[in-house]
Amino acid sequence: MVEAINKINRSDMKYQTTKPIVEYKNVQKSYGDVEVLKGLNLSIYPGEKVALIGPSGSGKTTIIRMLMTLEQPTAGEIIFDGKNLWHMERKGKLVPANEKHLRELRGDIGMVFQHFNLFPHMTILQNCMTAPIQVQKEDKESARKRSIEMLEKVGLGDKLDSYPNQLSGGQKQRVAMARALVMRPKIMLFDEVTSALDPELVGEVLEVIRDIAEEGDMAMVLVTHEMDFALDVADRVIFLDNGVIAEQGSPKEVLEESNNERLQQFLHRFRN
Amino acid sequence: MTIHAIIDVFPVLMKGINITITVFLLSAIFGYLFAIIAGLCRLSHNLVVRGITSFYVEIFRGTSLIVQLFWLYYAIPMLFNVGIDNRLMAGVLAISLNYGAYMSEIVRGSILAVDKGQTEASIALNLSPFQRMRMVIFPQALRMMLPELGNYLIQMLKATSLVSLIGMTDILYHGNILRSTDLSAAPTVYLLLLLFYFIMALPLILLTRKGEQISKKGVAR
Ligand SMILES: Nc1ncnc2c1ncn2[C@@H]1O[C@H](COP(=O)(O)OP(=O)(O)OP(=O)(O)O)[C@@H](O)[C@H]1O
Ligand SMILES: [Mg+2]
Numbered sequence: 001m002v003e004a005i006n007k008i009n010r011s012d013m014k015y016q017t018t019k020p021i022v023e024y025k026n027v028q029k030s031y032g033d034v035e036v037l038k039g040l041n042l043s044i045y046p047g048e049k050v051a052l053i054g055p056s057g058s059g060k061t062t063i064i065r066m067l068m069t070l071e072q073p074t075a076g077e078i079i080f081d082g083k084n085l086w087h088m089e090r091k092g093k094l095v096p097a098n099e100k101h102l103r104e105l106r107g108d109i110g111m112v113f114q115h116f117n118l119f120p121h122m123t124i125l126q127n128c129m130t131a132p133i134q135v136q137k138e139d140k141e142s143a144r145k146r147s148i149e150m151l152e153k154v155g156l157g158d159k160l161d162s163y164p165n166q167l168s169g170g171q172k173q174r175v176a177m178a179r180a181l182v183m184r185p186k187i188m189l190f191d192e193v194t195s196a197l198d199p200e201l202v203g204e205v206l207e208v209i210r211d212i213a214e215e216g217d218m219a220m221v222l223v224t225h226e227m228d229f230a231l232d233v234a235d236r237v238i239f240l241d242n243g244v245i246a247e248q249g250s251p252k253e254v255l256e257e258s259n260n261e262r263l264q265q266f267l268h269r270f271r272n
Numbered sequence: 273m274t275i276h277a278i279i280d281v282f283p284v285l286m287k288g289i290n291i292t293i294t295v296f297l298l299s300a301i302f303g304y305l306f307a308i309i310a311g312l313c314r315l316s317h318n319l320v321v322r323g324i325t326s327f328y329v330e331i332f333r334g335t336s337l338i339v340q341l342f343w344l345y346y347a348i349p350m351l352f353n354v355g356i357d358n359r360l361m362a363g364v365l366a367i368s369l370n371y372g373a374y375m376s377e378i379v380r381g382s383i384l385a386v387d388k389g390q391t392e393a394s395i396a397l398n399l400s401p402f403q404r405m406r407m408v409i410f411p412q413a414l415r416m417m418l419p420e421l422g423n424y425l426i427q428m429l430k431a432t433s434l435v436s437l438i439g440m441t442d443i444l445y446h447g448n449i450l451r452s453t454d455l456s457a458a459p460t461v462y463l464l465l466l467l468f469y470f471i472m473a474l475p476l477i478l479l480t481r482k483g484e485q486i487s488k489k490g491v492a493r
Contacts, residue, residue: 070392099401107398117393121411130407131397176393183397 019082021046021187021219022067027076029062036062038243039076044221046186049213051230051251052223054240055266060223063240064189067221068111069102080105081186107135110185114192116172118164118179124151125160128179136183143182150178154208170201174208181212187219188212195225202226209233227270231255239263277460284450285464288443293472295360295432295442299367303428304421306372311379312405325376332373338434341366345438363435371428378420382413418487422480426473433469443468 020043029037036059044050052060065071067078069085078085087094088101119127128147132138138146151157154174164172173193180188190209194202206229213220213233224230230237230251237254239247239262247260255267313325332340345362386409394404436445447461 068392068396070395103398103400106395109396111396113389113393113396115389117387117389119390119393119408119412121415131399134403134407135398135400180396 018046020044020079021048021081023077023079024063025077025079027066027073027078029059029066029071030074036243037073040243040245042238042245044187044219047217047219049220049233049235050222051234051237052221052240053225053227053230053237053266054246058240059243060240061191064111064191064221064223067187068109068189069106072096081108107183108186109189110180110183110187111189112173112176112180112191112193114196116164116169116176116196118172118175120164123161123163124156124167124175127164127175128182131179132182147178147182150182151175153211154178155204168201169197170204173197173205177205177208177212185218187221190220190222190224192223192225225270227255227267239266241266277457278464281447281450281457281460281464284446285443285461285468288441288446289468291435291440291442291445292432292468295363295367295435295440296429296472298360298364299371299428299432300425302364302368303371303375303424306368307375307379307421310372310376311383314376314380315383328369329373329376332370337366337370337431338437340370341434341438359435359438359440362438363432363440367428367431367434371424371431375421375424378417378424379413382416383409385416386412415487418483419480422476422483425480426476429473429476430469 022044024040024042027040086097088097129143132143237251241262247263310325313321344366394408433444447465451458
């Protein structure tokens with residue numbers, strides 16, 4: 001019952017009464033001659049759960065990497081939390097952002113990677129504690145306490161002093177999520193976080209994402225090939241094709257009711 | 273070559289052991305220091321920093337250590353009327369600058385060999401560039417460097433014998449003096465010298481092994 005209400009409230013946000021947390025404004029990205037994104041316009045709202053789907057090479061990863069400041073757009077603007085991410089003002093003119101500017105903004109953005117990228121020389125607990133202490137200047141005890149709580153939440157309370165190479169893929173990915181969550185981001189980006197996992201480990205990771213999603217207040221962008229999961233968790237599904245948004249809407253609209261031909265082809269491949 | 277001769281030669285060589293070990297330890301410390309600084313500078317975004325460092329590395333790798341030693345001890349003080357009339361300083365500088373240049377390539381290579389995902393994860397956690405290097409990239413690179421840096425440790429030990437050429441009284445210096453006064457002592461002197469260097473190298477060899485193990489495991493525990 002409570003869940004159902006949550007769900008309704010969340011889909012209400014789609015009606016966009018609040019200010020977006022992220023706005024892509026005519027964002028283009030090319031690698032050399034290859035045009036990956038051709039003028040992307042996309043707004044994501046606080047607390048909204050967006051699933052990004054699309055064929056390989058359609059630019060899904062590129063979209064979230066630009067927001068994580070790992071990749072610079074070729075043209076256009078990304079507005080995060082009301083501020084221009086890749087540009088800053090200097091003497092009344094817009095100039096490319098420097099590291100200091102990026103650091104001020106990216107603290108509210110978190111990301112989980114396909115290949116975990118845990119720090120292999122640190123224990124699980126150190127993996128989680130380091131950034132709150134170093135970046136947010138949180139005192140050690142409280143960072144430790146919060147990290148342990150977070151690791152317990154993802155079911156790894158008994159692994160605090162293990163090293164990443166002692167964990168299964170599913171456990172590693174749950175650590176990676178805990179590590180991102182202790183930073184309390186306003187938006188969290190997931191890049192195919194289950195696709196490097198053995199099939200039997202996918203479930204435990206999706207379960208954790210579902211839990212996070214149900215807490216509500218953090219926006220999430222999920223690049224995923226798990227259609228059932230997207231249908232279940234997302235408020236909005238975006239189908240990306242050839243560098244543009246080819247279809248978007250509620251999970252039901254996109255995954256079940258759309259008659260976009262490319263989308264049909266794409267989904268067909270997943271249903272078998 | 274009798275036991276008797278060995279007993280005569282041994283204490284003479286021992287007189288130089290202090291110098292050999294001092295030069296070695298200082299050269300190792302400064303050698304690693306130069307290696308890390310130069311290795312990092314070669315990765316700098318600043319063109320000038322990179323240029324100057326490359327110049328240093330190529331000069332010191334491309335010329336002979338003995339000549340560099342003579343430059344530092346004889347030529348530079350005369351040309352510029354400054355500086356290195358101190359043998360220890362000249363010896364340590366020559367060895368550490370030379371090996372630092374070689375080892376900087378290892379430092380640089382290892383840093384570049386750390387998975388790019390590590391940098392990306394630390395950017396995503398909003399660590400500063402310095403924190404990324406200090407807490408994430410360098411500790412992992414260091415583990416990769418250990419075996420090779422260990423090998424250079426042994427080479428630096430052997431290179432200390434060159435300082436006898438600028439009149440430092442290390443074990444080779446004392447051995448040479450002994451031989452020049454008594455030519456028949458030569459076999460004993462040089463046999464003992466080999467042993468001296470080998471025994472000093474032993475702990476370094478063990479240390480290198482340890483480094484290889486740590487490196488293989490990927491984590492020091
Ligand atoms: N660093 C790069 N240099 C050159 N080309 C790149 C680079 N990164 C991505 N590309 C290209 O950009 C296009 C989009 O890549 P992207 O990784 O965003 O796709 P994707 O939708 O995430 O695909 P996948 O489902 O395979 O992960 C691809 O054609 C890819 O080859
Ligand atoms: Mg991708």
